[in-house]
Amino acid sequence: MARGRKLIEQEWRALCRVEEIEDGESKGFPPAPGGFTGLFGVRKGEKVYVYVNACPHIGVPLNWRDDDFLTLDKIRIICASHGAEFKIATGECLHGPCAGEHLEAVTVDIRDGVVYVPPDAGL
Numbered sequence: 065m066a067r068g069r070k071l072i073e074q075e076w077r078a079l080c081r082v083e084e085i086e087d088g089e090s091k092g093f094p095p096a097p098g099g100f101t102g103l104f105g106v107r108k109g110e111k112v113y114v115y116v117n118a119c120p121h122i123g124v125p126l127n128w129r130d131d132d133f134l135t136l137d138k139i140r141i142i143c144a145s146h147g148a149e150f151k152i153a154t155g156e157c158l159h160g161p162c163a164g165e166h167l168e169a170v171t172v173d174i175r176d177g178v179v180y181v182p183p184d185a186g187l
């Protein structure tokens with residue numbers, strides 16, 4: 065177990081500290097080294113949901129402005145291009161041109177207040 069944890073610390077990508085995302089807000093992250101597609105996270109309390117920043121509709125990034133991935137009321141993720149809205153907890157598109165499809169979820173491991181994702185997330 066301890067060896068497995070050590071492996072994660074060495075190989076998984078540290079995105080940020082949990083408190084760097086304001087509770088109820090979102091934050092974008094650049095692609096992993098060698099990649100083209102970034103990630104974004106949404107914080108709900110001590111939980112952080114991370115998705116690949118590509119809309120299921122046509123694959124473009126969801127945001128037009130840094131860290132801006134949520135509806136005005138902050139209850140859903142929204143794609144800036146054509147307005148598709150997604151559940152924060154599951155990434156399911158509730159309405160819009162890709163209704164019923166899902167954002168690509170990224171496995172998250174939060175340890176010691178740091179958000180880690182697999183090194184190949186978004187590649």
Ligand code: FES
Nearest residue numbers: 119121143146148
């Ligand atoms: S690209 Fe996202 S809704 Fe069209």
